Amino acid sequence: MFRTGIRRCGALARVATSSTKLLSARAAFPASFSGAASVSRSVAPLKSFAQFNRLYSADAAVAEEKTPENAAVGEITAFRDLEAIGVHRNLLDAITQDMRYESMTPVQAKTINPALKGTDIVAQAKTGTGKTIAFLLPLLQRMIEEDPTLATRKAARSARSDDIRGIVLSPTRELAEQIATEAKRLCRRTGLVVQSAVGGTQKSAMLRQTQRQGCHLLVATPGRLNDLLEDPNSGIDAPKLAALVLDEADRMLDVGFEKELNAIQSYLPKDKVRQTMLVSATIPDNVIQLARKMVRPHDFEFVQTIPEHDTLTHDRIPQHVVTVSSWANVFPSLFELVDREVAAAKEDPSLPPFKAIVYFNTTSMVELAGELGYQRRQSGQLRIPTFAIQSQLSQFQRTKAADMFRNSRTGILFSSDVTARGMDFPNVTHVIQVDAPRERESYIHRLGRTGRQDKGGEGWLFVPPMSANSARKLLRGLPLKPNKTLESAEVDLNAVEELPAYHEETKNLIQALPRKLMAGAYTSLFGGQLTDREQLVEDLNDWAVKGWGWPEPPAVSHSWARNQGLLNAGLNIQDGHSERMHRDERRGDRFGGDRRGDRRGGGRFERRASQDPFAEMGRRARRDGPPQQRSRGGRRGGSGGFESSW
C-alpha cells in the first residue's frame, strides 16, 4: 500500500516540480545579469579621473544623482566605459574579450567605481552576483596605477616573491584557488603574476614556484599567509602592498582566524597607504568589528547593494522545507527526491540537467552520504556521478572532487561547509541541506551555490524533529515553504510491517558499510543545536536498529556519554569504544570549516566610544536577522515566511 502511495505521490510531485522547474528554466541561461544588463547603455566618456572621484565619493553620489550631467556617470555599467576613466585596457580586454562580459553586475557597478579611487570598501551583495570581479578589478588597477610597468607582459619576467603588491584572503582553500584562477584570467594580458598559498599543500613546492616565477598578487588562506610572512627564510614580503582584500570577511572570525589576521596586519607595511576591501553576502556584527580593526575609519565606504526590506536570498529560488519524522527517513527521502528530480530533468529536455549539492553539518555524515551515493551508483540505482568533499580529505582529494563536480553536467556533491562560501560551481540546480545549519549565514551561503548569475534553482532543507525548533528560530523570516511531496519523509518505522522501498534500499546499502563509519556518523549528530538530546538518542537508536539492521545501537564509552550529559539517556554505553568518538571530538573542524570550531566573538576589537564611523554601516548592513533582533523590530517575516507557515 505504501509503495503505491509513493508512486502516486511521486507523479503528483513530478507535476509540481516540473512547473517549478519550468519557471526556473526560463531564468536559466540569461544573456547577462538582470539589473546590470537592463541599464547598460553607452556613456559619454568622462573627462578626468578627478571628475570620476568626485562623483563617486559615496555621499556625493547620492547628492549628485539628481543632475543630468552626473546621472550619466552614475550609469556606467559597461566595462568598456571604464577605460575612459583610466582603467587599463589590458584588464578590460580580458573581461570583455576573454571572459565576454560586457555589462557590470549591480555590485560591480557600485563597488568598482568607488574602489577605483582608493577608498577602503566594505561591500555586501547577494550570493553569485559577481563580487569577485568587483574587488579584483580595482585591486589590479590600483597595482598598475602604482607601477604602470606591470601592465605589459614583460613585467612578469622581473617579478619577485618579496615584492607582492596585492593580497586576497579567503577563509577556505578551495575558494582561494578559485579566486586565483579568476585573477589569472583577468591578468592574462598584463605582466601581473598571481600565486596562491593555501594550507594542506606543500609549502616548499609553493615557495619554490613563487621564488622562481615571482608574485604580484597572492591569494591565500590566513593561516598559510601568516606562516609565510613570519618565516624569515620564505622570501615572501610585501613592502609596497597596494591593496588587501578579505573575501567572505565574516567567515574569517567565525573559523578562528582572528589571531592570524592580527599577525598578518603586523607584518604589512605601516608607512604606506593601503586600500582594504571587506566583502561578503552576509554582514553580521563581527564584520563591523573586523572593519574597525582593518579599515581606515575616515576613508571608507559601505557599499550596500541589497535593498532595505529585501531578504539575503534570491526571491526566484524556491525554498522547500521537509520535516522528516525521524533520522531514519533522511536518506530515503533524499534518494526519493534525487530520483524524482533526475527523472524529471530527463523527461523534459527544456530543464537543465540535475546537478545538486547536499550539505551536512559534520564530516562523518558527508563520509556516510558519499559512501551511500557511491553504492547507489554501483548498484545501478543512480546513474549520475557523485562526489564528496569534507575537511578531513587531503587537499589533493578535495581539489580533485571540486574540479570534477565543477566540470560535470550532472551529478551530486555531498559536502560539508568547506564549499558553502564563494564556490562557483556552474549550473547547480538544487541545494539540499540536511539538518538545521549551525548559523543563519551558513544556510544563506549554502543556498547561494544555486541561482548564480541570475539563473534558476531550488533549495531544500530536511529537518529532523529534534532540530526543528532551532531551525525555525534560526531561519525565521526566510521564505521557506513546507513541502510534503516526499512520501519517505513521514514513515514511522515502528508502524510498518514491511520497509518501504527507499528505506529497504538504504538499509541494504548501509549493511555493506564499515561499522566504524556508521558509528562515527551516529555520534557526530550529537554536536548540533538540539532542543531535545534524549529524544535524539531514542531516534538514532531506532534508526540504527530498524534502519541499519544492527542488533543494537553503536557502542559509546562511559566518558563520552558523561561529557554529553547523556549517561542515563539510553545510549549503548560500553568500555573500550571511545577511540573513534574522542577522535571526532578532537577534530577541530568536524563541522566542515577549514579551521577549528566556532570561536565567535572577536573580543579583541574594541568599540569606539563615540562619533563612530562604523555605526552607520552597522545600521545599513542587511542582516536579514539575527532572529531575536528582527522580532523585536517587528521586521518583515510576513506571509509565507518560514515561521508562520511551518
Ligand SMILES: Nc1ncnc2c1ncn2[C@@H]1O[C@H](COP(=O)(O)OP(=O)(O)OP(=O)(O)O)[C@@H](O)[C@H]1O
Ligand atoms: N559582469 C558579469 N557578467 C556575467 N557574468 C559575470 C559577471 N561578473 C561575474 N560573472 C560570473 O558570475 C558568477 C558568480 O560570480 P562570483 O563568484 O564573483 O559571485 P559572488 O558574488 O562572489 O558569489 P558568492 O557570494 O557566492 O561568493 C561567476 O561565474 C562569474 O564569472
